[in-house]
Amino acid sequence: xxxxxxxxxxxxxxxxxxxxxxxxxxxxxxxxxxxxxxxxxxxxxxxxxxxxxxxxxxxxxxxxxxxxxxxxxxxxxxxxxxxxxxxxxxxxxxxxxxxxxxxxxxxxxxxxxxxxxxxxxxxxxxxxxxxxxxxxxxxxxxxxxxxxxxxxxxxxxxxxxxxxxxxxxxxxxxxxxxxxxxxxxxxxxxxxxxxxxxxxxxxxxxxxxxxxxxxxxxxxxxxxxxxxxxxxxxxxxxxxxxxxxxxxxxxxxxxxxxxxxxxxxxxxxxxxxxxxxxxxxxxxxxxxxxxxxxxxxxxxxxxxxxxxxxxxxxxxxxxxxxxxxxxxxxxxxxxxxxxxxxxxxxxxxxxxxxxxxxxxxxxxxxxxxxxxxxxxx
Amino acid sequence: xxxxxxxxxxxxxxxxxxxxxxxxxxxxxxxxxxxxxxxxxxxxxxxxxxxxxxxxxxxxxxxxxxxxxxxxxxxxxxxxxxxxxxxxxxxxxxxxxxxxxxxxxxxxxxxxxxxxxxxxxxxxxxxxxxxxxxxxxxxxxxxxxxxxxxxxxxxxxxxxxxxxxxxxxxxxxxxxxxxxxxxxxxxxxxxxxxxxxxxxxxxxxxxxxxxxxxxxxxxxxxxxxxxxxxxxxxxxxxxxxxxxxxxxxxxxxxxxxxxxxxxxxxxx
Amino acid sequence: xxxxxxxxxxxxxxxxxxxxxxxxxxxxxxxxxxxxxxxxxxxxxxxxxxxxxxxxxxxxxxxxxxxxxxxxxxxxxxxxxxxxxxxxxxxxxxxxxxxxxxxxxxxxxxxxxxxxxxxxxxxxxxxxxxxxxxxxxxxxxxxxxxxxxxxxxxxxxxxxxxxxxxxxxxxxxxxxxxxxxxxxxxxxxxxxxxxxxxxxxxxxxxxxxxxxxxxxxxxxxxxxxxxxxxxxxxxxxxxxxxxxxxxxxxxxxxxxxxxxxxxxxxxxxxxxxxxxxxxxxxxxxxxxxxxxxxxxxxxxxxxxxxxxxxx
Numbered sequence: 001x002x003x004x005x006x007x008x009x010x011x012x013x014x015x016x017x018x019x020x021x022x023x024x025x026x027x028x029x030x031x032x033x034x035x036x037x038x039x040x041x042x043x044x045x046x047x048x049x050x051x052x053x054x055x056x057x058x059x060x061x062x063x064x065x066x067x068x069x070x071x072x073x074x075x076x077x078x079x080x081x082x083x084x085x086x087x088x089x090x091x092x093x094x095x096x097x098x099x100x101x102x103x104x105x106x107x108x109x110x111x112x113x114x115x116x117x118x119x120x121x122x123x124x125x126x127x128x129x130x131x132x133x134x135x136x137x138x139x140x141x142x143x144x145x146x147x148x149x150x151x152x153x154x155x156x157x158x159x160x161x162x163x164x165x166x167x168x169x170x171x172x173x174x175x176x177x178x179x180x181x182x183x184x185x186x187x188x189x190x191x192x193x194x195x196x197x198x199x200x201x202x203x204x205x206x207x208x209x210x211x212x213x214x215x216x217x218x219x220x221x222x223x224x225x226x227x228x229x230x231x232x233x234x235x236x237x238x239x240x241x242x243x244x245x246x247x248x249x250x251x252x253x254x255x256x257x258x259x260x261x262x263x264x265x266x267x268x269x270x271x272x273x274x275x276x277x278x279x280x281x282x283x284x285x286x287x288x289x290x291x292x293x294x295x296x297x298x299x300x301x302x303x304x305x306x307x308x309x310x311x312x313x314x315x316x317x318x319x320x321x322x323x324x325x326x327x328x329x330x331x332x333x334x335x336x337x338x339x340x341x342x343x344x345x346x347x348x349x350x351x352x353x354x355x356x357x358x359x360x361x362x363x364x365x366x367x368x369x370x371x372x373x374x375x376x377x
Numbered sequence: 378x379x380x381x382x383x384x385x386x387x388x389x390x391x392x393x394x395x396x397x398x399x400x401x402x403x404x405x406x407x408x409x410x411x412x413x414x415x416x417x418x419x420x421x422x423x424x425x426x427x428x429x430x431x432x433x434x435x436x437x438x439x440x441x442x443x444x445x446x447x448x449x450x451x452x453x454x455x456x457x458x459x460x461x462x463x464x465x466x467x468x469x470x471x472x473x474x475x476x477x478x479x480x481x482x483x484x485x486x487x488x489x490x491x492x493x494x495x496x497x498x499x500x501x502x503x504x505x506x507x508x509x510x511x512x513x514x515x516x517x518x519x520x521x522x523x524x525x526x527x528x529x530x531x532x533x534x535x536x537x538x539x540x541x542x543x544x545x546x547x548x549x550x551x552x553x554x555x556x557x558x559x560x561x562x563x564x565x566x567x568x569x570x571x572x573x574x575x576x577x578x579x580x581x582x583x584x585x586x587x588x589x590x591x592x593x594x595x596x597x598x599x600x601x602x603x604x605x606x607x608x609x610x611x612x613x614x615x616x617x618x619x620x621x622x623x624x625x626x627x628x629x630x631x632x633x634x635x636x637x638x639x640x641x642x643x644x645x
Numbered sequence: 646x647x648x649x650x651x652x653x654x655x656x657x658x659x660x661x662x663x664x665x666x667x668x669x670x671x672x673x674x675x676x677x678x679x680x681x682x683x684x685x686x687x688x689x690x691x692x693x694x695x696x697x698x699x700x701x702x703x704x705x706x707x708x709x710x711x712x713x714x715x716x717x718x719x720x721x722x723x724x725x726x727x728x729x730x731x732x733x734x735x736x737x738x739x740x741x742x743x744x745x746x747x748x749x750x751x752x753x754x755x756x757x758x759x760x761x762x763x764x765x766x767x768x769x770x771x772x773x774x775x776x777x778x779x780x781x782x783x784x785x786x787x788x789x790x791x792x793x794x795x796x797x798x799x800x801x802x803x804x805x806x807x808x809x810x811x812x813x814x815x816x817x818x819x820x821x822x823x824x825x826x827x828x829x830x831x832x833x834x835x836x837x838x839x840x841x842x843x844x845x846x847x848x849x850x851x852x853x854x855x856x857x858x859x860x861x862x863x864x865x866x867x868x869x870x871x872x873x874x875x876x877x878x879x880x881x882x883x884x885x886x887x888x889x890x891x892x893x894x895x896x897x898x899x900x901x902x903x904x905x906x907x908x909x910x911x912x913x914x915x916x917x918x919x920x921x922x923x924x925x926x927x928x929x930x931x932x933x934x935x936x937x938x939x940x941x942x943x944x945x946x947x948x949x950x951x952x953x954x955x956x
Contacts, residue, residue: 068545088548101546105564115550166550389764389776392757396783396837399794402804406797459676471677478680480947484887486895486939488912489932492919493687496929500690522683525676530950583788586897589920600789607793607902611800619790626785630778 010043011219017080019044019202020065020170025074027060034060035071036226047196047203049213052223053249058206061223062172065204066095079169089118094168098175100159102147108158109134109143115166133161136195153184160192164199173205177212189215210250214238222246238298240284243377247296254302254342256295260287260374267369270295276338280313280369293374301371302344304332305364306357315366316342320357334363400623407616424617431614434602441582441599444513448520449578453570455521456528456577461562463529464536465544482523483530491590494519498591511593519591520581527580528573535569536562575629688936695726695929726930736931739909740938746825746900746910747893750832751840754889755882757833758840762881763874765841766848777845784838792831792902799827799903823905831899836892840885847881848874880949887946891939911935 010016018041027035035057042048050058063069064076067088075084083091094115102111109130116126134140137157147155156176163171176192177185193216196203207213213220214234221231222245230237230246241247247255256279258272268283270293279295287293309315318336325348332344344365357363407425411418428434459479463472482490498508498515508515543565547557563570585600592601606612730736765776783791798804799821806818821827851874859869875882897912904910911931919928 066545066549068548088545089551089553093549095546095549097542097546099540099542101540101542103543103547103561103565114547114552118551118556162546162550385760385764385767388757388760392761392764392837392841393779395757395834396780399791399798399834400783400786402798403790403794455676455679458672459680462673462676466673469673471673474685475673475677475680476951477947478684479676480950481943482684484891484939484943484946486892486897486912486935488895488897488915489691489935492915492928492932493691494683496690496694496925497683497687518683522680525679529676579785585789586916600787603787603789603793604898607789607796611793611797615790615793616797619787619794622790623786626782630782630785634775634778 010045016043018042019079021077023075025064025071027069027071033226038228040221040228042202042204044202045200047216047218049205049207049217049220050223051207051210051213051220053208056223057226058223059174062174062204062206066093066172067091092169093172094163094166095172096159096163096176098178100155102155102158104147108145111158112162112165129165133165137161152179156180170202170204173203175207176205192216222249240373244294244375247375252299252343253296254299258293258295260289260291260293262289263287268374270374274338274340275316276336277316281372281374282370293376295372295374297367297372299343299345302342302365302367304344304346309364309366312366313369315364317362317364320359320361320363334365403616404620404623407613407620409613412613424613428614428617437597437599437602440513440596444517444520444598445578445581447517448524448581449574451521452525452528452577453574456525456573457532457570459529460532460536464533479526479529482526487586490523491587494587495590511591512596515591516588516596519587520584524577524580527576531569531573532566535566539565691929691932694926695933697926726926729927730930730934736914739911739914742909743894743911746828747890750829750893751886751890753833754837754840755886758837758844758885762841762844762848765845780838780841788835789898792835792898795831795903796822822903825908827903828900828908831903832893832896835899836889839888843884844878844881847878851877883949887942891942894939895935
């Protein structure tokens with residue numbers, strides 16, 4: 001995975017004007033709310049992902065940016081201009097379709113030239129720009145081929161070239177890597193990100209693959225049932241999920257329901273029946289005692305010991321029930337006194353160094369208060 | 378069933394024999410010297426010669442051909458519009474009426490279609506004076522009405538299989554709806570349109586009942602002339618005509634097959 | 646370089662939407678108008694004429710609306726035509742006979758067509774299209790001429806009788822032409838392709854591994870055929886049967902050319918009333934009754950088509 005990008009994001013700059021603004025947009029299909037009062041701002045140069053399970057409204061939102069769906073309520077602005085009712089063919093936006101939607105009766109070159117011809121670009125310039133795009137996606141020798149004579153990866157690149165050749169302000173990508181096999185997908189992820197950085201075009205991508213979203217995005221929005229549940233950089237969303245849905249949706253997580261018993265300067269104390277003890281959590285906000293919260297902690301933040309470790313913020317003991325060997329890491333499931341299963345991850349280098357644990361062994365797990373988050377929602 | 382494929386295959390062979398025996402017998406007897414079907418009196422092509430001198434049959438064939446071409450062309454235009462509206466427009470007012478009227482002619486008995494069209498033409502002539510009398514125009518209108526339904530069904534089934542994002546992609550790249558239709562949709566459904574044209578052409582060329590109802594004096598189609606001659610008994614000239622038709626159709630299909638195979642080979 | 650797509654100014658919105666609506670409107674309206682005028686309207690006219698009296702003149706039927714002497718508009722509905730259909734056994738017999746012939750012919754088509762469709766799905770892939778073409782090819786040749794061919798085969802001194810006489814199996818020609826048998830034969834022959842094609846369409850879409858799964862679960866081939874293949878091909882069976890049954894009920898050419906004086910079918914009765922007796926009101930009453938009879942199967946066919954389209 002590529003780490004979070006070093007540069008300062010435009011979204012952090014108060015003077016920056018957003019390229020895309022979605023204001024209180026709602027769209028229903030019959031009784032079903034596909035998009036429910038969504039607001040969102042995307043800034044120039046971003047690689048923004050809409051992440052969610054199928055049917056969460058991410059594709060509808062993307063299609064509204066392209067102009068294929070009209071919101072029932074709310075407005076869509078691109079470059080400060082209200083485009084809510086502008087048809088797709090007049091928008092400064094291009095889209096790469098999930099199926100690629102390459103015109104089967106046209107050659108690769110004609111597919112790429114299609115958009116330019118609609119704008120009556122002079123022939124010589126069309127040829128030049130098509131050749132340039134073919135070089136960019138490394139398909140130089142393929143201009144005369146028909147789409148059905150290309151491999152999946154080549155088709156994907158033609159679709160990308162066709163959407164980029166008009167130099168849109170905004171490129172929309174609907175599951176751009178969904179049809180590729182795993183190996184090619186990982187490779188293409190980096191290619192896409194490099195291309196985006198080089199061209200400086202704003203990308204908005206729809207995906208259901210969280211790893212893909214985390215790897216490629218500058219920021220992402222996690223969607224569920226037509227609403228945005230959290231917007232942030234991949235690191236923010238992973239480290240500090242703002243609600244139970246996002247915490248459970250992104251990555252694996254240990255989650256304990258409980259009530260706040262007291263708030264100290266450095267954190268909260270939460271009483272959790274299922275953990276069989278009180279847990280200490282770093283507090284971001286003030287929370288009144290008695291408030292129900294969920295304490296979440298990622299498995300890789302949970303350390304596991306065969307013998308009683310030195311005291312730490314949260315220490316529990318239990319029995320090892322399951323061990324899953326995944327190659328790079330091993331996952332341990334430990335049943336603690338309160339009855340809940342806690343998942344702990346151990347890199348296999350650490351595993352070899354530590355005392356061997358096996359099924360049924362007594363084990364101790366512990367984690368720092370700073371590594372856990374208390375969620376109200 | 379799979380254990381005894383021979384049973385299925387013998388039934389298959391029987392089916393084809395049933396379909397082709399009458400056609401083969403027609404062709405064989407078209408070369409018979411004798412007027413009687415009963416007796417084989419030697420090989421002769423005289424019935425083809427006399428067919429070519431039969432002014433009535435030739436005239437009727439010319440009438441039929443003109444109607445069939447007009448009909449097929451109009452039916453393709455109207456059927457394409459109907460099929461596109463049904464598949465691509467979602468729900469609109471009149472959709473269910475259109476769907477019903479596109480589906481019904483497919484299974485409506487000819488006698489009802491013919492009678493209905495005739496009565497309409499009579500009533501219209503009374504009311505607005507058009508169409509004045511009946512003839513090729515009225516036959517063509519009646520034929521278009523039922524054959525456009527076949528075209529619409531063919532276009533519909535092709536459009537349903539067409540990825541809608543192709544049209545969206547064209548629009549996304551700046552093409553307006555009509556342009557999208559002509560530059561993307563039309564080329565992609567062209568084979569379906571060709572099939573629809575041929576089907577409408579054949580349906581029109583083949584129709585006896587509707588033409589009989591909607592025709593007037595001086596506009597006898599080929600099936601009408603064949604029918605009146607067939608009612609009088611077997612005629613070797615009709616055998617010759619049938620053989621020519623079978624020959625033309627077979628030729629057409631073989632050519633179409635070769636073209637399609639070439640295309641497939643090119644695509645590889 | 647400025648982006649070409651962004652340099653395009655947005656058109657005034659309402660004008661654009663108007664144009665779109667106009668474009669979409671024409672697409673649906675033209676066929677709707679055509680079908681409404683030339684297909685929908687005639688049925689109203691049929692209904693109207695079926696309720697009038699036969700008169701001498703052109704058109705040979707009376708007006709429903711007339712001005713009575715006291716200046717009142719008078720509506721005279723004449724149900725006598727329908728009463729006639731009910732009372733004269735000729736019409737009732739013709740209806741029942743049409744239904745019987747059509748149903749039997751449909752069943753025979755199914756019995757011949759099913760193995761054919763199944764057989765085509767079981768041959769080598771490269772042979773399927775040619776075999777399918779061979780099923781369609783007769784359809785492209787004239788219907789009338791294909792029926793006519795059977796006259797030469799069936800008649801007293803036709804092919805079959807000559808063959809049987811020549812073999813010494815019979816002493817005098819069998820009466821084959823102008824019988825109900827000939828009518829069944831003609832209808833089955835003419836409509837067989839309409840049965841085979843939809844059957845093939847559903848059978849070829851069937852996943853072959855379903856039969857392997859059935860076998861794997863201990864189902865013998867014959868019982869797998871009844872429990873897996875047949876139920877899955879039900880849509881094709883329904884479509885094919887309706888495509889044969891409905892037009893066959895109103896068939897005219899086959900009973901006219903191959904049938905005898907007793908093989909009354911309703912299409913032929915309608916034709917005779919119209920062309921020979923010139924009784925338009927009774928002919929239209931027959932048409933209305935026939936339509937009423939076919940409404941259920943036609944709607945069934947419609948619903949089926951809609952469902953297929955959604956699938």
